[in-house]
Amino acid sequence: xxxxxxxxxxxxxxxxxxxxxxxxxxxxxxxxxxxxxxxxxxxxxxxxxxxxxxxxxxxxxxxxxxxxxxxxxxxxxxxxxxxxxxxxxxxxxxxxxxxxxxxxxxxxxxxxxxxxxxxxxxxxxxxxxxxxxxxxxxxxxxxxxxxxxxxxxxxxxxxxxxxxxxxxxxxxxxxxxxxxxxxxxxxxxxxxxxxxxxxxxxxxxxxxxxxxxxxxxxxxxxxxxxxxxxxxxxxxxxxxxxxxxxxxxxxxxxxxxxxxxxxxxxxxxxxxxxxx
Amino acid sequence: xxxxxxxxxxxxxxxxxxxxxxxxxxxxxxxxxxxxxxxxxxxxxxxxxxxxxxxxxxxxxxxxxxxxxxxxxxxxxxxxxxxxxxxxxxxxxxxxxxxxxxxxxxxxxxxxxxxxxxxxxxxxxxxxxxxxxxxxxxxxxxxxxxxxxxxxxxxxxxxxxxxxxxxxxxxxxxxxxxxxxxxxxxxxxxxxxxxxxxxxxxxxxxxxxxxxxxxxxxxxxxxxxxxxxxxxxxxxxxxxxxxxxxxxxxxxxxxxxxxxxxxxxxxxxxxxxxxxxxxxxxxxxxxxxxxxxxxxxxxxxxxxxxxxxxxxxxxxxxxxxxxxxxxxxxxxxxxxxxxxxxxxxxxxxxxxxxxxxxxxxxxxxxxxxxxxxxxxxxxxxxxxxxxxxxxxxxxxxxxxxxxxxxxxxxxxxxxxxxxxxxxxxx
Numbered sequence: 001x002x003x004x005x006x007x008x009x010x011x012x013x014x015x016x017x018x019x020x021x022x023x024x025x026x027x028x029x030x031x032x033x034x035x036x037x038x039x040x041x042x043x044x045x046x047x048x049x050x051x052x053x054x055x056x057x058x059x060x061x062x063x064x065x066x067x068x069x070x071x072x073x074x075x076x077x078x079x080x081x082x083x084x085x086x087x088x089x090x091x092x093x094x095x096x097x098x099x100x101x102x103x104x105x106x107x108x109x110x111x112x113x114x115x116x117x118x119x120x121x122x123x124x125x126x127x128x129x130x131x132x133x134x135x136x137x138x139x140x141x142x143x144x145x146x147x148x149x150x151x152x153x154x155x156x157x158x159x160x161x162x163x164x165x166x167x168x169x170x171x172x173x174x175x176x177x178x179x180x181x182x183x184x185x186x187x188x189x190x191x192x193x194x195x196x197x198x199x200x201x202x203x204x205x206x207x208x209x210x211x212x213x214x215x216x217x218x219x220x221x222x223x224x225x226x227x228x229x230x231x232x233x234x235x236x237x238x239x240x241x242x243x244x245x246x247x248x249x250x251x252x253x254x255x256x257x258x259x260x261x262x263x264x265x266x267x268x269x270x271x272x273x274x275x276x
Numbered sequence: 277x278x279x280x281x282x283x284x285x286x287x288x289x290x291x292x293x294x295x296x297x298x299x300x301x302x303x304x305x306x307x308x309x310x311x312x313x314x315x316x317x318x319x320x321x322x323x324x325x326x327x328x329x330x331x332x333x334x335x336x337x338x339x340x341x342x343x344x345x346x347x348x349x350x351x352x353x354x355x356x357x358x359x360x361x362x363x364x365x366x367x368x369x370x371x372x373x374x375x376x377x378x379x380x381x382x383x384x385x386x387x388x389x390x391x392x393x394x395x396x397x398x399x400x401x402x403x404x405x406x407x408x409x410x411x412x413x414x415x416x417x418x419x420x421x422x423x424x425x426x427x428x429x430x431x432x433x434x435x436x437x438x439x440x441x442x443x444x445x446x447x448x449x450x451x452x453x454x455x456x457x458x459x460x461x462x463x464x465x466x467x468x469x470x471x472x473x474x475x476x477x478x479x480x481x482x483x484x485x486x487x488x489x490x491x492x493x494x495x496x497x498x499x500x501x502x503x504x505x506x507x508x509x510x511x512x513x514x515x516x517x518x519x520x521x522x523x524x525x526x527x528x529x530x531x532x533x534x535x536x537x538x539x540x541x542x543x544x545x546x547x548x549x550x551x552x553x554x555x556x557x558x559x560x561x562x563x564x565x566x567x568x569x570x571x572x573x574x575x576x577x578x579x580x581x582x583x584x585x586x587x588x589x590x591x592x593x594x595x596x597x598x599x600x601x602x603x604x605x606x607x608x609x610x611x612x613x614x615x616x617x618x619x620x621x622x623x624x625x626x627x628x629x630x631x632x633x634x635x636x637x638x639x640x641x642x643x644x645x646x647x648x649x650x651x652x653x654x655x656x657x658x659x660x661x662x663x664x665x666x667x668x669x670x671x672x673x674x675x676x677x678x679x680x681x682x683x684x685x686x687x688x689x690x691x692x693x694x695x696x697x698x699x700x701x702x
Binding site: 009010011012029031032034035036038039042043112113114115116117118181184185186187188191270 | 309310311313358359361362363364365366369370371372373374377378379386388390391395398399402403404405406407408
């Protein structure tokens with residue numbers, strides 16, 4: 001018999017401090033979290049040698065096509081446009097792909113969480129961790145592109161873990177939110193893809209911020225993704241540290257998103273077993 | 277949700293349910309999409325039906341007990357397991373469970389086809405709440421038990437379904453939960469593996485694990501469980517020793533079926549033909565005590581009575597019957613002529629009786645046909661094809677359970693040479 005579990009008693013009537021206890025449960029199930037992350041990475045990278053290449057192919061091709069289109073056809077004067085594009089695309093892909101994967105993860109786990117108790121946020125967190133690993137690996141090809149285009153490597157690059165961590169928290173909040181919706185409604189996966197596409201074009205990723213007329217700038221600033229992309233891209237492209245105001249605003253947005261997502265998820269998590 | 281100190285519970289108690297009610301809220305119509313739901317919600321037309329899956333259920337299971345849960349489909353058995361397994365939070369009431377609860381998952385749940393058997397074992401263990409180190413210690417034993425040593429590093433998609441089921445069972449039963457939940461999955465693998473599975477369940481019991489077993493296999497519940505509860509429409513209707521609860525449930529089941537069989541008895545147009553010069557107007561099945569019934573035990577007396585009307589004088593008619601098993605196998609077809617009985621010329625009303633002093637049929641559902649023909653079997657007066665169902669149930673007198681009938685044969689044993697080892701000498 002398991003000794004550690006001997007004195008554990010589950011009491012359905014005890015009131016819960018959701019956020020804190022969920023975090024504790026994640027820690028308790030850290031081996032499962034690790035197994036899930038390992039599983040997704042193994043499935044992606046082990047079975048095909050090209051696994052990593054496939055992951056990078058999408059942003060690289062998009063970057064290539066857009067660079068050619070913008071510089072050749074629109075006579076668009078923009079120094080090192082490839083670096084600018086790839087930096088934005090990588091962070092965007094992290095956000096879009098891992099939140100989408102979170103939905104699929106929980107739907108996969110549906111038959112499981114119906115049979116056995118598991119801390120359900122674990123499936124969202126694991127999707128995001130996998131995304132974070134992919135993003136970190138993708139920094140290699142990014143460095144390669146910077147070398148080729150003779151872009152300057154600034155010490156500000158050392159700041160990158162901060163925007164990555166903040167984006168992670170923001171994406172976690174969004175992931176928890178959309179995943180909860182997706183459990184209840186089958187069309188959420190499709191609607192979410194549509195929304196993602198709209199936000200993608202509304203965010204200055206494939207075009208410079210300077211392209212936006214002054215009087216519409218407030219519209220862009222309503223978009224939370226704008227801050228994360230800016231914060232991530234600035235050390236890479238401009239070689240400077242993002243301003244404290246920008247970082248603080250991003251941190252605040254991440255925190256609010258996380259709290260709302262977590263609250264919504266926990267509030268509805270008890271109903272999952274009735275639905276999936 | 278977890279407390280390090282178990283003040284709330286007596287140490288010897290594994291599971292305690294206090295007035296558990298589970299209410300499902302089912303949307304009146306199913307709005308599966310967000311779009312539809314939003315429209316309905318804006319129109320304020322989302323309506324729900326309440327469905328009580330469990331109603332005020334209280335139950336205490338002591339540590340080391342094996343408890344069977346029986347009942348018809350939809351009685352709330354699975355919901356009860358979910359409440360205990362922490363999957364479903366009850367609408368009202370309180371659940372206390374001590375220790376780790378692990379279900380025997382159905383085939384392949386929690387497995388990933390692209391991962392190897394080895395990786396899946398660790399993933400499955402983690403799902404059951406075990407650490408990597410704990411799984412490492414169990415790994416060799418699991419692989420041996422599942423008999424999959426040479427395939428363990430191949431991806432799971434190359435496994436047969438039987439291999440996956442074996443691996444799943446091996447992992448689930450090796451994680452040694454404090455409470456094991458078994459929901460109708462014991463029939464995994466070949467006979468040898470089933471034997472091993474049964475042994476492992478026994479050793480579970482011996483180690484003091486608490487087991488909850490949901491099954492429609494009443495014989496299994498009787499054999500495995502100390503105690504049983506019978507759920508019906510979300511309530512506990514009976515609780516007690518496994519054999520007494522199973523007996524009550526079986527009795528109720530038989531009464532319900534007897535009612536159903538009686539309602540379905542009687543000829544319909546497609547199942548009846550003949551010239552009608554003699555009509556069979558009523559058919560009754562009785563037991564040895566002369567009581568009308570449609571449920572028999574192997575070895576019972578079965579009496580078949582046919583009331584007839586001969587509309588004109590019919591010389592030496594033949595009355596007969598037949599028994600078919602529910603799948604159409606023709607078992608027997610006796611009649612008055614085979615028995616050497618020549619009836620006189622009949623006119624008007626009467627009754628023909630056929631008595632089986634010892635019913636040799638084993639457990640199953642059977643149908644009786646009745647017929648009346650002329651003396652040389654060239655004219656069918658009346659024929660009711662498989663119109664009268666009856667069921668044979670197991671009993672304690674006849675233990676045979678393979679095939680259709682018992683021949684009531686006798687076994688003998690003669691020893692010719694060599695030492696007999698009765699287990700006493702060694």
